[in-house]
Amino acid sequence: IYIFSFFSFVRSMVTAQRWKGLTIKDVPEKGRGVFTKRRFEQGEVVCEYHGRLVSREEGLAIHASSPDMNPGHLLFYKNKRNEAMCIDAHEESCQCHPLSIIYGRLINHSSKRANIRPRLFIHNDRDVILFITLRDILVNEELRYDYGIPHVPWPTL
């Protein structure tokens, strides 16, 4: 029952994009960032990342053609069939949520101070990436995850 509730919660949140307890603020030299407005416990899903699904090669080509793009607007990963893929979220809104902010694409990178980690989740036959807290998070902390390096194979999440 716990597992069922967890997945139905995540599915409804991905569909409705009503993630609670987050806000967007300017971060010096990084543009925008995502901050907490409430405490989160270790292991909670804080928000997710989705967008246009493209191959890793296509993602790298987009990255190469737009050197000024925020690297967080592309997310490289391996899907359940072990194919190297990329979620392209460089558009401000996705087609399925034209009026919503997709918090995941505004989260900044940190390899050393990451406080959330990505995890692959299949939602309506579509890959989305959930962000899960690595530890308890206080109010007004910036969320950060390790983007990894696009030029090495992305680990299977």
Ligand SMILES: [Zn+2]
């Ligand atoms: Zn959407």
